[in-house]
Amino acid sequence: xxxxxxxxxxxxxxxxxxxxxxxxMAGFVVRDVRARDxxxxxxxxxxxxxxxxxxxxxGCVLNYRMFLSLLSGRRAGEGINLALTVVLALGLAxxxxxxxxxxxxxxxxxxxxxxxxHSKTRNILKGLDQDVTxxxxxxxxxxxxxxxxxxxxxxxxxxxxxxxGHVTVREINWMLQEDQGRWEGLRQTLGDEDVxxxxxxxxxxxxxxxVPLGKIITAAMGQVQFTGEDAFAGxxxxxxxxxxxxxxFLTGHGERPMEVDEPMPTGGExxxxxxxxxxxxxxxxxxxRKDNYEVKTLNLAAEPQVxxxxxxxxxxxxxxxxxxxxMRAIRSYLDERSGRALVMLDPVVVSGGASGxxxxxxxxxxxxxxxxxxxxxxxxILGLMQSPDVWVLEDGLADHPITRDLKNYTVHFQYACPLTxxxxxxxxxxxxxxxxxxxxxxLLTGQASWGERDYRPxxxxxxxxxxxxxxxxxxxxxxxxxxPEPPPMGPMAPPMAQEAPGARLVVIGSSLSFVNRVxxxxxxxxxxxxxxxxxxxxxxxxxxxxxxxxxxxxxxxxEGQIAASRxxxxxxxxxxIVALGIGVWLLRRR
Amino acid sequence: MxxxxxxxxxxxxxxxxxxxxxxxxxGFALAHGIMFSMALRPPLDPNNAAQWALYVPIFLLVxxxxxxxxxxxxxxxxxxxxxxxxxxxxxxxEVVLGKFVGAFIFxxxxxxxxxxxxxxxxxxxxxxAGPLLSGFLGVFLLTGQFIAIxxxxxxxxxxxxxxxxxxxxxxxxxxxxxxLARDSAGSLARLLRYLCPPMHYADFLKGVVDTRHLAYFAxxxxxxxxxxxxxxxxxxxx
Numbered sequence: 001x002x003x004x005x006x007x008x009x010x011x012x013x014x015x016x017x018x019x020x021x022x023x024x025m026a027g028f029v030v031r032d033v034r035a036r037d038x039x040x041x042x043x044x045x046x047x048x049x050x051x052x053x054x055x056x057x058x059g060c061v062l063n064y065r066m067f068l069s070l071l072s073g074r075r076a077g078e079g080i081n082l083a084l085t086v087v088l089a090l091g092l093a094x095x096x097x098x099x100x101x102x103x104x105x106x107x108x109x110x111x112x113x114x115x116x117x118h119s120k121t122r123n124i125l126k127g128l129d130q131d132v133t134x135x136x137x138x139x140x141x142x143x144x145x146x147x148x149x150x151x152x153x154x155x156x157x158x159x160x161x162x163x164x165g166h167v168t169v170r171e172i173n174w175m176l177q178e179d180q181g182r183w184e185g186l187r188q189t190l191g192d193e194d195v196x197x198x199x200x201x202x203x204x205x206x207x208x209x210x211v212p213l214g215k216i217i218t219a220a221m222g223q224v225q226f227t228g229e230d231a232f233a234g235x236x237x238x239x240x241x242x243x244x245x246x247x248x249f250l251t252g253h254g255e256r257p258m259e260v261d262e263p264m265p266t267g268g269e270x271x272x273x274x275x276x277x278x279x280x281x282x283x284x285x286x287x288x289r290k291d292n293y294e295v296k297t298l299n300l301a302a303e304p305q306v307x308x309x310x311x312x313x314x315x316x317x318x319x320x321x322x323x324x325x326x327m328r329a330i331r332s333y334l335d336e337r338s339g340r341a342l343v344m345l346d347p348v349v350v351s352g353g354a355s356g357x358x359x360x361x362x363x364x365x366x367x368x369x370x371x372x373x374x375x376x377x378x379x380x381i382l383g384l385m386q387s388p389d390v391w392v393l394e395d396g397l398a399d400h401p402i403t404r405d406l407k408n409y410t411v412h413f414q415y416a417c418p419l420t421x422x423x424x425x426x427x428x429x430x431x432x433x434x435x436x437x438x439x440x441x442x443l444l445t446g447q448a449s450w451g452e453r454d455y456r457p458x459x460x461x462x463x464x465x466x467x468x469x470x471x472x473x474x475x476x477x478x479x480x481x482x483x484p485e486p487p488p489m490g491p492m493a494p495p496m497a498q499e500a501p502g503a504r505l506v507v508i509g510s511s512l513s514f515v516n517r518v519x520x521x522x523x524x525x526x527x528x529x530x531x532x533x534x535x536x537x538x539x540x541x542x543x544x545x546x547x548x549x550x551x552x553x554x555x556x557x558x559e560g561q562i563a564a565s566r567x568x569x570x571x572x573x574x575x576x577i578v579a580l581g582i583g584v585w586l587l588r589r590r
Numbered sequence: 591m592x593x594x595x596x597x598x599x600x601x602x603x604x605x606x607x608x609x610x611x612x613x614x615x616x617g618f619a620l621a622h623g624i625m626f627s628m629a630l631r632p633p634l635d636p637n638n639a640a641q642w643a644l645y646v647p648i649f650l651l652v653x654x655x656x657x658x659x660x661x662x663x664x665x666x667x668x669x670x671x672x673x674x675x676x677x678x679x680x681x682x683x684e685v686v687l688g689k690f691v692g693a694f695i696f697x698x699x700x701x702x703x704x705x706x707x708x709x710x711x712x713x714x715x716x717x718x719a720g721p722l723l724s725g726f727l728g729v730f731l732l733t734g735q736f737i738a739i740x741x742x743x744x745x746x747x748x749x750x751x752x753x754x755x756x757x758x759x760x761x762x763x764x765x766x767x768x769x770l771a772r773d774s775a776g777s778l779a780r781l782l783r784y785l786c787p788p789m790h791y792a793d794f795l796k797g798v799v800d801t802r803h804l805a806y807f808a809x810x811x812x813x814x815x816x817x818x819x820x821x822x823x824x825x826x827x828x
Binding site: 028031085086100105106109111114558561562565570578580 | 613615630631706798799823
């Protein structure tokens with residue numbers, strides 16, 4: 001007896017089950033694509049769900065006998081077993097996909113670590129203790145520059161997400177109708193502030209920071225540079241730091257100017273080497289401001305003491321002696337108020353005289369030999385020559401928070417005066433450093449240099465190390481004195497809240513090595529001074545190497561080379577494969 | 591798994607002795623050569639050109655892989671050799687893995703012209719080896735996924751052309767998920783974007799190996815191979 005044909009109403013109702021399921025799915029898709037606000041009712045989606053549910057449930061009820069027969073059939077057990085296995089396996093795969101999308105790592109295989117965050121950015125992200133939303137605001141445009149900016153921005157923000165669970169990234173395409181709701185919400189958050197058409201907006205519960213396209217992509221000398229990582233890290237720092245630290249630069253003694261247009265005091269035999277806009281510290285100051293510091297000047301002739309809001313004092317290459325009253329103010333700041341100071345001392349050959357700081361340094365067990373200049377022998381085609389340079393390589397960097405991240409760099413000092421640590425002839429004065437006794441240690445050492453006491457820049461006579469007169473090699477050009485390190489606390493704790501009381505003093509035997517002309521060529525010098533200030537101010541999360549810009553270089557190739565390559569790849573290679581195929585065919589025929 | 595190498599060897603013999611394989615190889619080399627030439631314009635950044643050379647397969651694999659995989663199981667079913675194969679002491683998993691590995695090795699051979707293009711670029715100027723390695727890793731993961739999908743479609747039907755069309759539509763559908771969900775931020779849109787292979791492929795070309803993408807390709811490939819094995823198992827009950 002043949003199988004009975006399926007009645008038409010049953011076939012239709014069974015198709016209705018499938019159609020109902022499809023409508024239910026369609027409802028979800030429509031809901032997801034149309035409605036941004038989860039609480040808003042989408043009537044089209046609701047209609048699809050109701051229609052789908054009615055069709056599916058109605059079809060199932062009318063075909064209940066089919067389901068019963070399927071379940072009671074001979075192969076039902078095996079079928080259900082197989083179906084369950086498939087469902088479980090796919091569910092497991094889905095679960096694993098979900099877990100791996102939440103907990104992930106990104107490995108950068110590029111030679112220049114193009115897609116790796118720099119240590120400073122990583123430290124900032126690891127120190128985040130509040131949730132930050134990064135909103136990428138853009139409009140889809142054919143402009144290649146904007147396209148590249150968007151792509152690189154998303155790359156960097158992906159890296160941010162991989163470093164911390166506190167960063168959430170969302171995109172708003174303000175040209176899309178669907179994104180208008182979120183765009184309006186963002187405008188309300190930002191208040192009256194003008195928002196550029198392309199920007200990344202970082203928001204926390206307390207505030208927001210806008211990074212416009214001009215800070216993400218820059219074009220200099222025809223080269224497109226991506227500076228987004230630096231800009232985003234700076235925005236995060238500004239947004240999450242509870243207090244802006246203040247750095248004072250001492251003035252009134254011929255110190256190096258902070259701004260390019262400030263006049264450079266003359267003096268010293270090397271005045272021509274050390275004057276002009278290229279010899280100001282404006283790049284350093286700009287970098288400090290980017291690290292969220294308030295940078296101010298301090299003239300102790302007008303102020304009786306170092307201000308209370310001073311987080312660190314910078315004395316950058318004084319050329320005239322600091323008088324007794326001012327020295328008392330500096331001592332009081334360091335010794336009684338656990339102050340922090342960075343002293344950059346030039347040799348007399350550059351500064352033209354003593355600074356008066358020698359006695360203070362001796363209290364911290366550091367001696368500055370300003371009467372000598374660090375020299376290094378260099379092999380040239382004219383033979384062995386001496387230059388007033390000290391190169392600090394990896395083996396000359398102390399294992400200290402300031403220098404730990406500089407291991408892959410060379411710090412280059414020019415006209416540096418040698419320092420000695422732990423050989424102070426002067427006993428500590430009464431009322432000296434407060435708190436635990438500071439420990440002085442070497443920070444930067446040029447292994448191949450010595451301190452020449454008879455250096456004459458215009459002399460043709462080659463200088464040589466004289467054991468009885470000169471400062472013995474290796475040459476220490478950086479020293480630090482600080483109380484013993486306390487156990488670590490949260491890296492985003494307020495500046496100076498996480499340290500034991502006691503002064504922090506960093507002495508560097510050169511100020512010339514940090515002027516614009518030098519830090520342009522030697523970025524490690526700038527990193528050194530930024531790390532020093534961050535360490536002194538207690539901003540340990542800001543230590544590390546800041547991001548550098550990325551550039552893309554094209555190589556000129558001739559039209560002939562390109563034409564030849566086209567023939568090879570479009571005709572040559574396919575022809576080889578066709579010949580191989582014909583060869584195989586001929587062989588098989590035999 | 592002792593029978594996997596034998597099945598793989600049999601598959602490779604079949605591939606390299608069949609004219610369709612050479613048609614696919616020639617077509618792939620020609621199409622890739624034409625598309626690669628589009629990137630050759632002075633001044634040339636060898637790294638960008640190499641990235642493009644490894645990006646092109648994302649378009650070419652969609653039509654190439656169904657042609658390559660359509661006969662893997664359909665032909666066996668059509669000729670009735672699948673019954674013979676299944677009566678030998680080999681498991682469904684071994685059959686599936688053997689055929690997968692065979693097709694994968696053939697696909698690796700298919701990418702030799704790409705290697706030639708990259709060698710040419712190396713002569714033009716210095717290149718970063720990292721993105722090339724990660725790019726090839728991405729290409730192979732994508733190829734593996736497409737072969738697994740093609741193999742699954744081949745297990746569903748005895749007609750080769752139907753298998754080819756099914757896998758082509760499925761692969762194209764995976765690509766269109768991106769167009770469907772590219773400008774949306776909803777959770778379903780995120781899921782659709784997650785399922786879209788090009789979304790996971792782009793990072794490999796830049797030199798970034800993301801564990802999310804590795805997991806996506808590995809898990810989807812494994813899932814389709816598992817489904818293929820279950821589809822073969824289902825035949826026993828028919």
